Amino acid sequence: MLLFILKRLGIWVPTVILVVLGVYALAFYGAGDPIKLIFMRAPGDVAYDPVRIEAIREQAGLNQPFLQQFANYLFNALRGNFGNSLVSGRSVWSMVAAAAPVSFQLGLLAITLTAIVAVPLGMIAGMNQNSRLDYAILGAALLVWAIPAYVAGPLLMVFLITVLPGAAVPYGWGGIFDARIILPLVVLSFQPIALIIRQTRAAVIEVLSEDFVRTARSKGLPESVVALRHILRPVLTPIVTQLGLIMISIVNGAIFVELVFGLPGLGRLTVSALTGSDYPIILAITVIGSFLVMASNLLVDVLYPILDPRAADTRSGR
Amino acid sequence: MSERLLDVRDLKIEIDTRRGRAVVVDGIDLHVDKGETLGVVGESGCGKSLTMLSLVGLLPNRIHTTGGSAHFAGTDLLRMQPAELRAVRGGRIGFVFQDPMTSLNPVMRIGDQLMESLRQHKRLDKAAARQRAGELLKLVGIPGAEQRLESFPHELSGGMRQRVMIAIGLACDPDLLIADEPTTALDVTIQAQIVELVKGLKQRLGMSVVWITHDLALIAGLADRIAVLYAGTVVEDAPAELLFRDPAHPYTRGLLASIPRLHGEDGARLSSIGGTPPEPGRRPQGCPFAPRCPLAEAMCHDIVPALAPLRGVATPHRVACHVANRVREAA
Amino acid sequence: MTTQPATAPLRDDEPPVNLWRDAWARLSRNRLAVLSLAIIGLLAFVAVFGPWLTPFDFLSQNLDARNLSPNWVHLFGTDELGRDVFSRVVYGTRTAFVVAIVVTGIAATLGVILGALAGYLGGPFDRFVMWFTDTTMSVPQLLLVVVINASLKPPLVNFMEAQYEATKNGFFRNAIIIDFVLVFGSMALILWPPYARLIRAQVLSIRSRPYVTAARALGLTTPIIIARYIIPNAIGPLIVAISAGLGNAMVLESAFSFLGVGVNPPIPSWGNMISDGLQVWRNHAHLLAAPAIVLGVATIAFSFLGDGLNDALNPRGRK
Numbered sequence: 024m025l026l027f028i029l030k031r032l033g034i035w036v037p038t039v040i041l042v043v044l045g046v047y048a049l050a051f052y053g054a055g056d057p058i059k060l061i062f063m064r065a066p067g068d069v070a071y072d073p074v075r076i077e078a079i080r081e082q083a084g085l086n087q088p089f090l091q092q093f094a095n096y097l098f099n100a101l102r103g104n105f106g107n108s109l110v111s112g113r114s115v116w117s118m119v120a121a122a123a124p125v126s127f128q129l130g131l132l133a134i135t136l137t138a139i140v141a142v143p144l145g146m147i148a149g150m151n152q153n154s155r156l157d158y159a160i161l162g163a164a165l166l167v168w169a170i171p172a173y174v175a176g177p178l179l180m181v182f183l184i185t186v187l188p189g190a191a192v193p194y195g196w197g198g199i200f201d202a203r204i205i206l207p208l209v210v211l212s213f214q215p216i217a218l219i220i221r222q223t224r225a226a227v228i229e230v231l232s233e234d235f236v237r238t239a240r241s242k243g244l245p246e247s248v249v250a251l252r253h254i255l256r257p258v259l260t261p262i263v264t265q266l267g268l269i270m271i272s273i274v275n276g277a278i279f280v281e282l283v284f285g286l287p288g289l290g291r292l293t294v295s296a297l298t299g300s301d302y303p304i305i306l307a308i309t310v311i312g313s314f315l316v317m318a319s320n321l322l323v324d325v326l327y328p329i330l331d332p333r334a335a336d337t338r339s340g341r
Numbered sequence: 342m343s344e345r346l347l348d349v350r351d352l353k354i355e356i357d358t359r360r361g362r363a364v365v366v367d368g369i370d371l372h373v374d375k376g377e378t379l380g381v382v383g384e385s386g387c388g389k390s391l392t393m394l395s396l397v398g399l400l401p402n403r404i405h406t407t408g409g410s411a412h413f414a415g416t417d418l419l420r421m422q423p424a425e426l427r428a429v430r431g432g433r434i435g436f437v438f439q440d441p442m443t444s445l446n447p448v449m450r451i452g453d454q455l456m457e458s459l460r461q462h463k464r465l466d467k468a469a470a471r472q473r474a475g476e477l478l479k480l481v482g483i484p485g486a487e488q489r490l491e492s493f494p495h496e497l498s499g500g501m502r503q504r505v506m507i508a509i510g511l512a513c514d515p516d517l518l519i520a521d522e523p524t525t526a527l528d529v530t531i532q533a534q535i536v537e538l539v540k541g542l543k544q545r546l547g548m549s550v551v552w553i554t555h556d557l558a559l560i561a562g563l564a565d566r567i568a569v570l571y572a573g574t575v576v577e578d579a580p581a582e583l584l585f586r587d588p589a590h591p592y593t594r595g596l597l598a599s600i601p602r603l604h605g606e607d608g609a610r611l612s613s614i615g616g617t618p619p620e621p622g623r624r625p626q627g628c629p630f631a632p633r634c635p636l637a638e639a640m641c642h643d644i645v646p647a648l649a650p651l652r653g654v655a656t657p658h659r660v661a662c663h664v665a666n667r668v669r670e671a672a
Numbered sequence: 673m674t675t676q677p678a679t680a681p682l683r684d685d686e687p688p689v690n691l692w693r694d695a696w697a698r699l700s701r702n703r704l705a706v707l708s709l710a711i712i713g714l715l716a717f718v719a720v721f722g723p724w725l726t727p728f729d730f731l732s733q734n735l736d737a738r739n740l741s742p743n744w745v746h747l748f749g750t751d752e753l754g755r756d757v758f759s760r761v762v763y764g765t766r767t768a769f770v771v772a773i774v775v776t777g778i779a780a781t782l783g784v785i786l787g788a789l790a791g792y793l794g795g796p797f798d799r800f801v802m803w804f805t806d807t808t809m810s811v812p813q814l815l816l817v818v819v820i821n822a823s824l825k826p827p828l829v830n831f832m833e834a835q836y837e838a839t840k841n842g843f844f845r846n847a848i849i850i851d852f853v854l855v856f857g858s859m860a861l862i863l864w865p866p867y868a869r870l871i872r873a874q875v876l877s878i879r880s881r882p883y884v885t886a887a888r889a890l891g892l893t894t895p896i897i898i899a900r901y902i903i904p905n906a907i908g909p910l911i912v913a914i915s916a917g918l919g920n921a922m923v924l925e926s927a928f929s930f931l932g933v934g935v936n937p938p939i940p941s942w943g944n945m946i947s948d949g950l951q952v953w954r955n956h957a958h959l960l961a962a963p964a965i966v967l968g969v970a971t972i973a974f975s976f977l978g979d980g981l982n983d984a985l986n987p988r989g990r991k
Contacts, residue, residue, distance in 0.1 A: 038803070038806070038807065041803075041807060042807045042810060042811065045807065046811065046816075046819055049819055049820060049823040049824075050819060050822070050823050165972060165975050165976065165979075166972065168975065169968055169971035169972040169975055170964075170968050170971075171923060171926065171927060171930075171967070171971075173927070173930055173946065173947075173950070174946060174960075174964040174967065174968065177950055177953055177960065178964070181953070181957075233443060234438060234440060234443040234444040235443065235444055235445055235446040235447070237399060237438065237444070238436070238438060238444045238445065238446075238506075238509070239446065239457075240399055240430070241397065241399060241430060241431060241436040241438070242430070242431035242457060242458035242461065242509065242512075243427045243428060243429070243430035243431030243432055243458065243461060243462060244427075244431070244457060244458070244461055245427065245461075248457075248461075252449075252457075253446055253449075256446075256448050256449070257446070257447070257448055260448075267810070271809075271812045271813065274812040274814075274815070275812050275813055275814045275815075278814055278931070279927070279930075283950070293814075293815065293818065294931060297818050297821075297822065297931065297932070297933065298932065300822060302822060305815075305818055305819060305822055306819070308815065309811065309812075309815040309816070309818070309819050312811065312812045312815045313810055313811045313812070313815075316810045316811070316812060317810050320810065330448070331447075331448060332447070332448055332493045332495070333447055333448075333493070333495050
């Protein structure tokens with residue numbers, strides 16, 4: 024098993040590096056010179072002096088070839104040094120570290136909520152295929168999926184405030200036990216929940232037509248046992264492989280949710296970095312986001328043989 | 342005098358299609374006595390599997406039982422409450438399905454799959470169930486039974502998987518074992534092994550068996566009695582010996598004639614029955630076999646022949662054919 | 673209970689069955705899908721002809737009629753510059769459709785070509801394409817677009833400037849063109865991987881099917897095999913993917929416009945209208961509601977249509 028993990032890591036680490044390389048290259052060759060940028064932004068009509076620029080660049084190591092600069096970036100990144108913000112001058116790491124916990128906590132809660140809500144609903148829908156209950160669940164899932172977070176958010180805020188006038192305005196961050204987290208959490212979970220409901224339902228429908236379900240029923244087992252033991256387990260496998268997609272959805276959605284509900288997380292940081300063209304921050308957050316997605320893919324890869332013994336190594340599980 | 346364990350009368354099954362309901366099984370009469378082995382023979386689509394599945398409420402969606410009765414040890418299975426039926430299913434009637442590769446849950450260990458029905462019907466605790474599971478594996482001839490309990494289905498060969506299926510069917514000492522083409526998906530050599538296994542089990546446990554197959558040759562050595570099905574009806578029903586010695590229905594005779602013989606003239610052609618069976622919903626009026634029957638007469642196309650004792654004499658050999666019964670009378 | 677007579681004779685007048693007729697029959701029975709198709713058709717009509725048919729131009733401001741609630745003159749009201757919201761929403765429909773169609777077209781073409789080549793050629797090229805799609809799909813879309821946008825904007829602007837210097841053609845000064853090119857480019861770059869993977873998977877699986885082997889055994893040449901066997905079988909899933917892709921592209925475009933990296937004012941996009949509307953919805957809810965509702969309806973319609981197409985073209989999934 025350990026060998027399996029190591030093998031997976033062996034493929035995974037270079038991939039991560041390559042992705043970071045790709046993103047870095049985009050920023051590097053596209054946006055161009057950070058120093059020039061600083062000068063271009065400087066207020067007033069600063070006539071920039073090429074000699075001075077060269078000196079600063081040399082000092083900052085920007086004269087070196089691309090790959091070397093990338094290597095430097097990588098090394099620094101591993102030590103937590105992502106450079107400094109072009110706008111505020113603060114270290115990117117400090118800004119990210121301040122914003123990250125908010126987003127992480129929110130994201131984790133969203134994943135948990137998704138698992139608790141979406142899987143049972145999807146199973147119910149699948150096992151009652153084409154019934155009114157099925158259509159109701161599917162319809163709700165599709166509806167929820169179609170409304171973008173940045174629309175659902177404000178609309179729900181209005182709704183909440185008008186319906187419960189005494190409720191705290193859901194704006195701002197108060198920690199995970201604060202009531203204000205409920206609405207952003209729900210809105211963030213919309214997409215993943217809709218996705219998982221549909222996946223679960225499809226998987227359940229597929230499994231239901233399998234012969235071994237018929238065998239289970241022929242043993243005279245009650246339907247609930249058949250559902251939990253024989254249907255749920257094979258269904259979990261394709262769902263867990265969706266973890267990467269869920270992660271992407273959450274990272275994307277967090278941007279909007281944090282914006283709309285005023286949460287000081289990585290999403291909001293991204294948007295402000297974007298409007299300010301603050302490349303080091305954009306780069307750092309992209310790297311982190313990609314890392315998260317790839318980490319969850321790795322986790323799925325490792326978990327898969329446990330869930331589906333058919334895919335296990337030749338050293339079969341005992 | 343052996344008592345009747347299963348008595349199916351006039352069973353009708355229909356399937357929902359886009360154009361309405363189509364009849365798949367049109368009034369089947371079957372019975373199994375205690376300790377008897379009934380072979381149910383017919384080609385694909387004749388309704389043999391559906392008939393058996395309907396007895397225990399395992400029909401797929403869109404397929405419904407619409408008439409008849411099925412008395413099992415006194416009670417009509419078709420009119421039982423779901424909870425009662427569940428108790429019978431697995432507990433008193435065991436099933437063995439055709440394809441062991443897909444009929445076993447791939448993510449569950451063999452032992453767990455065996456113990457499930459034991460704990461459900463016999464209320465055994467984990468330890469007792471485990472022990473019994475090991476015994477069952479031994480019973481069906483799986484070497485290293487104890488270790489095999491931990492295996493997953495994909496770790497076993499096809500023949501072994503089918504033995505496990507049989508073990509699952511037998512787990513709760515059922516009165517009746519229904520085997521739906523259990524050897525069709527297996528190699529010929531394995532087929533023989535499984536047949537021997539079931540024969541031995543039958544003797545040891547004294548249970549009744551219904552064995553569904555399309556292979557007449559296979560069933561010859563196993564069944565006490567054989568029922569031949571065609572297009573959702575029983576066309577001939579006789580003790581095995583009588584059937585092979587004196588096949589009465591043209592369909593049965595066609596089937597027997599089409600079995601290739603090892604010894605024959607060079608260049609002789611294989612005989613086959615011309616035409617194809619009717620689709621559900623397109624059944625002809627009258628005898629369902631009439632369109633393909635070499636002996637068909639005008640009456641055959643109009644009136645459905647009833648399953649009646651051959652020649653009208655008191656004999657366990659029954660045929661559903663106007664011509665067969667009449668011709669024999671004259672002879 | 674009425675049933676058809678079980679002995680109905682064979683009907684010779686039934687038309688032969690093929691995949692398309694069968695799929696169309698199944699689709700037209702799905703009322704939700706048909707409704708969605710109608711809605712999308714209506715929206716498409718609005719996108720093409722709408723801007724010419726609206727009473728007001730989406731740019732014209734009327735400072736005396738600011739922030740009006742919906743009334744009979746201005747069906748959806750007016751915004752803070754007195755522009756007619758209805759006309760803007762209509763124009764936004766055109767934006768949405770143009771972006772969605774162009775982007776999906778580029779992405780699908782790119783994806784299909786790469787995927788087909790990868791599936792057919794195999795080997796290192798295949799591995800490279802797979803790696804490329806995997807990594808592209810690993811970067812969260814929004815972030816990737818942000819990076820692409822931020823990265824490509826300056827060089828693009830410089831390029832356009834240089835072209836202007838060279839040709840003195842006002843075309844290159846048009847900020848709107850730059851916006852659209854950036855939007856198209858970055859979205860297409862994100863959206864092509866799923867198509868590539870889909871086509872590659874189709875090519876791989878169809879290539880190894882027994883009927884293709886049989887075709888080869890009969891002596892059919894490769895181009896014929898591709899045309900007659902691979903393409904028809906791969907089209908079904910492709911259609912489903914494109915339908916879903918269009919809806920996805922629309923949502924993405926509005927999301928980007930919302931963030932300011934897509935289509936910027938004064939060109940109306942549902943996204944930037946929503947963004948503006950968010951500032952003031954408490955007092956002028958109609959500014960938010962109009963584009964939001966239209967966006968929602970369009971997305972749901974595409975979603976249901978995609979589902980309906982999937983059911984129609986892949987019947988195995990149903991009981």
